[in-house]
Amino acid sequence: MNVVDVKDLSLTYAQRPLFENLDFKLKQGEWAVLLGRSGVGKSSLLRAIAGLENEAITAGSIVIQPNFKIAWLAQQDGLYPWLNLIDNVQLVHHLNGTKNAETREQALKLLFQVGMQKHLHKPCYQLSGGQRQRVALARTLMQQADIILMDEPFSALDAVTRLQLQDLAGELLAEKSILLVTHDPQEAVRLGDRLYILQQKPPYLSLLTAFHQPRPRQWVAEQHQLQQQLIQQLMEDSL
Structure with a gap:
């Protein structure tokens, strides 16, 4: 079952189109990870799903499963x-x-x-x-939300603390539906069930890979290769 269904979404920020006709679905219990260069609209997409960017939506729709609650976990703790x-x-x-x-x-x-x-x-x-x-x-x-939108919640932490918090979130949020924005390819590979790249040109959103192993994942050679592939694609998107 899809808990979030984004269809033909066009989003404009400060009179600048971020993307057009974007489609995205988040399945129940899935961890979807969104990577991309700064400024491509990752956080804006999260805010739109949360209902915080309605004025920026110029076309398309966002449908949340009825009676499903959304919570936000951001980079700034907001205490x-x-x-x-x-x-x-x-x-x-x-x-x-x-x-x-x-x-x-x-x-x-x-x-x-x-x-x-x-x-x-x-x-x-x-x-x-x-x-x-x-x-x-x-x-x-x-x-007690069903859907958690996570906007780089661990990016300001040191490497060891980041891994510890990834493990803790993976354990405590295991049954939730997660959309995680990150700049860290290693974090994406450890936590994501589906990894997406958001780009500045069509096709704006592309599925890079999907995992079926339990999360958070232990580091193996295949995951290192995928991390390098993610870095390479992110670099190519900046050209």
Whole structure:
């Protein structure tokens, strides 16, 4: 079943066409990864799917499976420094006035799941980048969404922390439907079920490959070759 169906989509940003007649489908439980050069419209496509770029859509349609909720996990963790970690995780309930003992217990459980049990007493400014992103991941899980749009959520982290967060997201979001934007070919190969390249010229979106092995994947020679192929195609798209 398709949970997101983008058909004949044309998107314009700042009076500049990003792409035209783009088709894309996200299947239930699938992790689709979107790569491409900066400025081709990857984040704009995510924002359009989230309903944040309606004015930029000049043609086509985006259909979300009825009753399916969408959550966003971005590069910037978006933590509120005046809130403690538990209230940051249960932010949706904090803002809606629905916070109670049950939501607090759920937030606490999620913080334990993402490995933050030793840091609950700390204010946000004392957390490392990786720790902050763990809290952001817990906040995303708290929303109980069916579809997660991930916009380079690990790109600002060091290499080891990035791998750890990829593993954690792969475990905790395993059953979700994911659309991940990344500039990192290695991340794409580790996490994606389907890998797409978004280009500045037709065909704007092309499926590069599909995997059937469990994620996150261990690094093998074949995946290294695919990473090199991704890098080569990205370089060619810049010419």
